[in-house]
Amino acid sequence: MSSASSAPRHNSPEKWSALFSGILSPEAVIRTVEPLARRTTMRVGGPADVYVEPASEADLAQVLRVCGEHDIPWLVLGRGSNVLFRDGGYAGVVISLSQSAFARIEVAAPEINCGAGARLKDVAYQAKAAGLSGFEFMEGIPGTVGGGLRMNAGAMGGAMFDLVSLVRLMGPDGQVRGCLPAQMKVEYRRCATLKDHVAISTVLRGEPAAREEIEQRMDAFNRKRWGSQPALPSAGCMFKNPRDVSAGKLIDELGLKGTRVGGAVVSLKHGNFIVNEGNATAQDVCRLIELIRERALVERGVELDPEVEIVGRE
Ligand SMILES: Cc1cc2nc3c(=O)[nH]c(=O)nc-3n(C[C@H](O)[C@H](O)[C@H](O)COP(=O)(O)OP(=O)(O)OC[C@H]3O[C@@H](n4cnc5c(N)ncnc54)[C@H](O)[C@@H]3O)c2cc1C
Incomplete structure (x- = not known):
């Protein structure tokens, strides 16, 4: 992920998109105002101003060069299982390496x-x-x-x-x-x-x-994972483990399992998972994160650091 430090010179998604359409190969995908919620596992957040799927390394190089020349922020998105886009979306170019070349x-x-x-x-x-x-x-x-x-x-x-x-x-x-x-x-x-x-x-x-042997190990890992992990949409573990205690155990000890803000809930199955019960907004998730962090700091003196990357406009 990267973003240029200064303010973008061109600030219209259409202008940014036009910069790419002349130079990328015909197989590249270029879209404006592309919804991102469906491209993340948490299923919340607003759109990307511009969304690009380069079809080759040469395309990718062009995208990065154009972004650099025009001070356009960019971010690479994988399967969106560790990213939370805020509801205002991403002011820049989201690059997905989902084409077969990658x-x-x-x-x-x-x-x-x-x-x-x-x-x-x-x-x-x-x-x-x-x-x-x-x-x-x-x-x-x-x-x-x-x-x-x-x-x-x-x-x-x-x-x-x-x-x-x-x-x-x-x-x-x-x-x-x-x-x-x-x-x-x-x-x-x-x-x-x-x-x-x-x-x-x-x-x-x-x-x-x-x-x-490999199969047995995979099966054992799978059983362990699905015995402790919720199936509802989430971004996996929300916080990194602090030094002396697991974040999930700490959140459990604070009595926060089941705590809700709008459609975002601390999973009953695993304290370090925030799940989207279907109608959550990114703001719900962010408020719940802040509530958890505050309780951990005030009651246990622990600073919880999000593992999930939170990006985009409010
Ligand atoms: C149900 C569930 C279970 C999970 N379990 C685990 C677990 O057991 N262990 C664990 O570590 N994580 C876990 N995660 C979190 C997540 O799956 C991992 O962090 C995963 O590696 C993120 O990959 P992604 O492709 O989804 O990346 P994204 O979420 O799309 O992106 C994550 C970060 O990587 C950057 N990025 C993506 N692609 C590139 C690239 N090509 N070059 C440079 N930067 C790039 C993005 O810009 C962003 O900063 C879990 C998540 C969920 C939803």
């Missing part, structure tokens, strides 16, 4: 070369089919490889950067380079290097293992 998964054991738009679940299944272990935790995470890298997504003791050998990324100038993990800023649920760069693809390295 979705390949090529196995060359013990490595898998994955496009940033590939689904983590599909990578986990391809790894299982190839007898490669280490990818099992990805199966239940509803995001893309690019979103997984940016968030250093993890579960069940595993995380993306445990597997990364190389990331190909594109800078705001449209230049592509390969980066070793040691050259990237990676921490718990964040890769800061990808804040203003776009991950295009990555090489992930697994360990050879028997397919039955």
